[in-house]
Amino acid sequence: MRIYTRSGDKGTTSLIYGERVSKNDIRVEAYGTCDEANSMIGFAASLITNDTVDWDDKEEFLQELRRVQTVLFHVGSEMATPTDKEVKWKLKKEHIDELEEQIDRWDQQLPELTNFILPAGLPASAALHSARTIVRRAERIAVALQEELETSFVISYLNRLSDYLFVAARFVNVKCGGEEFALEIE
Amino acid sequence: MRIYTRSGDKGTTSLIYGERVSKNDIRVEAYGTCDEANSMIGFAASLITNDTVDWDDKEEFLQELRRVQTVLFHVGSEMATPTDKEVKWKLKKEHIDELEEQIDRWDQQLPELTNFILPAGLPASAALHSARTIVRRAERIAVALQEELETSFVISYLNRLSDYLFVAARFVNVKCGGEEFALEIE
Amino acid sequence: MRIYTRSGDKGTTSLIYGERVSKNDIRVEAYGTCDEANSMIGFAASLITNDTVDWDDKEEFLQELRRVQTVLFHVGSEMATPTDKEVKWKLKKEHIDELEEQIDRWDQQLPELTNFILPAGLPASAALHSARTIVRRAERIAVALQEELETSFVISYLNRLSDYLFVAARFVNVKCGGEEFALEIE
Ligand code: B12
Ligand code: B12
Ligand code: B12
Ligand SMILES: C[C@H]1O[C@@H](n2cnc3c(N)ncnc32)[C@H](O)[C@@H]1O
Ligand SMILES: C[C@H]1O[C@@H](n2cnc3c(N)ncnc32)[C@H](O)[C@@H]1O
Ligand SMILES: C[C@H]1O[C@@H](n2cnc3c(N)ncnc32)[C@H](O)[C@@H]1O
Numbered sequence: 139m140r141i142y143t144r145s146g147d148k149g150t151t152s153l154i155y156g157e158r159v160s161k162n163d164i165r166v167e168a169y170g171t172c173d174e175a176n177s178m179i180g181f182a183a184s185l186i187t188n189d190t191v192d193w194d195d196k197e198e199f200l201q202e203l204r205r206v207q208t209v210l211f212h213v214g215s216e217m218a219t220p221t222d223k224e225v226k227w228k229l230k231k232e233h234i235d236e237l238e239e240q241i242d243r244w245d246q247q248l249p250e251l252t253n254f255i256l257p258a259g260l261p262a263s264a265a266l267h268s269a270r271t272i273v274r275r276a277e278r279i280a281v282a283l284q285e286e287l288e289t290s291f292v293i294s295y296l297n298r299l300s301d302y303l304f305v306a307a308r309f310v311n312v313k314c315g316g317e318e319f320a321l322e323i324e
Numbered sequence: 325m326r327i328y329t330r331s332g333d334k335g336t337t338s339l340i341y342g343e344r345v346s347k348n349d350i351r352v353e354a355y356g357t358c359d360e361a362n363s364m365i366g367f368a369a370s371l372i373t374n375d376t377v378d379w380d381d382k383e384e385f386l387q388e389l390r391r392v393q394t395v396l397f398h399v400g401s402e403m404a405t406p407t408d409k410e411v412k413w414k415l416k417k418e419h420i421d422e423l424e425e426q427i428d429r430w431d432q433q434l435p436e437l438t439n440f441i442l443p444a445g446l447p448a449s450a451a452l453h454s455a456r457t458i459v460r461r462a463e464r465i466a467v468a469l470q471e472e473l474e475t476s477f478v479i480s481y482l483n484r485l486s487d488y489l490f491v492a493a494r495f496v497n498v499k500c501g502g503e504e505f506a507l508e509i510e
Numbered sequence: 511m512r513i514y515t516r517s518g519d520k521g522t523t524s525l526i527y528g529e530r531v532s533k534n535d536i537r538v539e540a541y542g543t544c545d546e547a548n549s550m551i552g553f554a555a556s557l558i559t560n561d562t563v564d565w566d567d568k569e570e571f572l573q574e575l576r577r578v579q580t581v582l583f584h585v586g587s588e589m590a591t592p593t594d595k596e597v598k599w600k601l602k603k604e605h606i607d608e609l610e611e612q613i614d615r616w617d618q619q620l621p622e623l624t625n626f627i628l629p630a631g632l633p634a635s636a637a638l639h640s641a642r643t644i645v646r647r648a649e650r651i652a653v654a655l656q657e658e659l660e661t662s663f664v665i666s667y668l669n670r671l672s673d674y675l676f677v678a679a680r681f682v683n684v685k686c687g688g689e690e691f692a693l694e695i696e
């Protein structure tokens with residue numbers, strides 16, 4: 139099957155179950171932004187994979203990121219399912235618990251913060267900061283969609299995921315010797 | 325001539341032919357997003373250029389990306405031209421045909437898909453996925469602008485370009501030994 | 511203190527001084543986008559830091575980028591402060607003067623332009639182009655917020671910052687041997 143169908147050339151597209159909507163629909167905006175966040179997480183992962191520097195648990199860290207990429211398809215699936223239809227890949231409370239547990243594990247190994255830090259450091263760390271901010275953009279759009287998703291875990295998941303990516307960014311810096319700059323306002 | 329003119333410091337700017345509009349105008353949003361997509365394509369190209377790994381037709385691949393970057397200025401030019409004025413760099417059907425032919429050429433060399441893949445792999449591949457998702461954001465904004473561009477190829481071009489970048493991302497992974505992960509939902 | 515508080519799981523959050531607003535509020539959109547731009551600047555800096563190629567004034571260049579990252583927190587602070595409250599980290603005219611002086615210093619060392627260039631070149635240069643376009647996105651949102659920020663330097667600063675990043679991108683290419691492609695429309 140060809141990847142291009144030309145069926146969206148007039149500006150409409152279909153949700154899961156087939157309903158046609160404008161590409162400018164808030165649902166499309168929402169899962170499109172998850173796709174964008176997902177790609178930036180994949181980019182961060184690619185930098186770590188291809189980095190010559192090795193560290194213990196590097197493979198575990200990469201598996202973590204792939205896990206998060208996978209769960210983002212659950213998020214997208216909720217956003218792409220019309221309100222009155224059953225969600226096929228439903229987000230569960232456990233997906234959020236997973237994130238919290240991992241945040242706690244990483245956080246223990248990091249110096250405590252009492253200030254903002256400059257989003258920077260190693261390339262992989264900075265890419266995780268970029269991903270963090272795109273996830274937050276997705277969260278803002280999800281909030282605009284909120285009424286139609288009321289009983290779901292989408293907003294909580296995205297909220298927690300941005301904290302997870304913040305801690306992941308710091309963790310990479312600490313593990314691989316990236317510098318962390320605290321914000322200094324004159 | 326200085327690059328900064330300070331003339332936009334109050335929040336307005338000019339389209340082609342000089343008409344002043346708010347920087348918050350949908351047209352500015354549209355070509356500004358094409359500029360953002362263009363930059364990410366340039367970033368992917370820069371990773372390939374500077375990669376020590378060489379592959380046959382690497383230079384050809386880079387020329388392809390520069391071609392697409394150039395055509396995005398046609399797209400921007402349509403978006404920046406007021407409805408009643410002549411577009412100076414007009415997008416043509418041939419620009420879309422070009423994309424389809426290249427997609428077909430690359431696709432032949434790729435394993436068929438029956439599932440989503442995680443946007444990841446080599447850094448250049450992941451950057452192409454990022455560019456793909458930004459092009460899709462530009463497409464969504466173009467749809468909001470649709471009435472004013474009715475007879476143009478802008479939406480079709482952006483629609484096809486995102487498929488092109490998807491295939492390009494996969495192609496780089498295959499050519500240079502990046503790993504492709506199929507989505508696995510438990 | 512834990513980084514995740516769960517208090518934003520229902521879709522609201524707080525500004526400076528504590529007022530609760532929807533995460534979909536235009537102010538949150540505005541400083542969230544500055545955060546995104548900031549992360550991309552940090553990413554460009556990380557590529558320069560970790561590049562094996564050394565050039566004179568590389569450390570100075572990096573300090574410049576950190577300076578800009580810091581000032582973006584002033585911008586964010588203005589955006590996150592309710593209209594009737596005092597801004598704690600106020601943006602000053604001097605912050606814009608700084609940018610203009612640096613643009614002039616760099617520009618002197620660059621070939622004059624009479625055409626668009628493809629946003630590309632070295633990875634750090636292309637990343638600065640990406641950052642430039644995200645800053646322009648932040649500027650567009652700031653314009654939508656304009657009435658509430660009327661007496662501030664936010665729009666001027668973001669306007670100038672995008673020109674600064676354009677020149678910085680070109681400067682990196684020139685200093686480190688990246689290629690610059692002028693736009694060629696057939
Ligand atoms: C929502 C959606 C998305 C979301 C993601 C979904 C999510 N859950 O988060 C996003 C925005 C990320 C997306 C992206 C893309 N998508 Co999409 N997407 C859909 C849509 C509307 C629903 C899919 C879904 O989630 N189904 C839920 C599950 C439970 O149901 P399912 O149908 O069994 O899902 C299976 C297949 O649909 C899919 N699949 C089967 N064959 C193929 C072939 C390809 C090439 C791909 C990518 C997927 C795919 O794999 C799923 C099994 O895991 C379908 C169209 C439709 N109405 O069904 C298109 C669809 C699957 N997408 C398609 C395409 C082309 C893409 C993109 C390549 C577009 C682009 N240029 O960026 C990318 C690929 C991204 C990637 N990483 O692989 C095409 C595939 C055409 C084909 N068979 O070759 C479809 C059929 C739309 C169409 N054009 O008609 N998509
Ligand atoms: C639309 C537009 C854009 C679009 C792209 C256009 C497209 N077709 O997709 C986008 C958003 C990408 C853009 C970006 C920028 N732009 Co612009 N853009 C315009 C605008 C409104 C129309 C240009 C156009 O497409 N004309 C269509 C062609 C057919 O007509 P043309 O006038 O003959 O076009 C030629 C020149 O305008 C241009 N050119 C001539 N001298 C210079 C000098 C510089 C520094 C640049 C970048 C271009 C440039 O080259 C074209 C020939 O190929 C003009 C202002 C105006 N009203 O004309 C500004 C203008 C050309 N842009 C300008 C600037 C500064 C920029 C940016 C540096 C801003 C930034 N900080 O990001 C970037 C540079 C991007 C790059 N890659 O080089 C300035 C140039 C000032 C100068 N002479 O030094 C102008 C004149 C606006 C102004 N401030 O008054 N821009
Ligand atoms: C606006 C804002 C932002 C803006 C930036 C602000 C700007 N000026 O541009 C943006 C969007 C960038 C941001 C991002 C983040 N923020 Co914030 N932010 C705020 C907010 C609303 C105001 C902060 C501010 O600018 N104050 C102005 C100065 C003058 O006042 P101040 O209060 O003395 O500011 C000091 C502290 O607030 C801060 N600080 C103190 N302890 C900690 C701990 C952490 C972990 C961090 C990040 C900051 C921090 O350092 C400042 C001194 O320089 C506060 C909540 C609030 N209502 O106060 C949250 C707050 C500081 N942010 C918080 C968090 C968690 C984050 C993020 C990690 C979220 C994420 N996942 O991305 C990131 C971190 C970014 C980074 N680079 O470090 C938490 C910190 C919780 C904690 N103590 O552990 C707070 C308290 C919100 C909350 N959850 O209750 N934020
Ligand atoms: C750290 C601060 O960031 C703001 N905040 C909370 N959620 C988001 C989001 N999705 N996008 C941007 N900003 C957000 C709040 O003001 C919070 O206090
Ligand atoms: C692959 C799926 O992505 C959705 N889709 C189509 N065009 C866009 C776009 N510009 N942005 C985001 N999502 C889009 C449709 O639902 C399509 O079926
Ligand atoms: C170079 C051209 O870019 C447009 N322009 C000015 N400011 C912005 C912005 N924030 N975002 C996108 N485009 C902008 C104007 O049309 C200007 O002339």
Ligand SMILES: [Mg+2]
Pocket residue numbers: 297298300301518
């Ligand atoms: Mg949060």
Ligand SMILES: [Mg+2]
Pocket residue numbers: 146483484486487
């Ligand atoms: Mg499409």
Ligand SMILES: [Mg+2]
Pocket residue numbers: 332669670672673
């Ligand atoms: Mg400007």
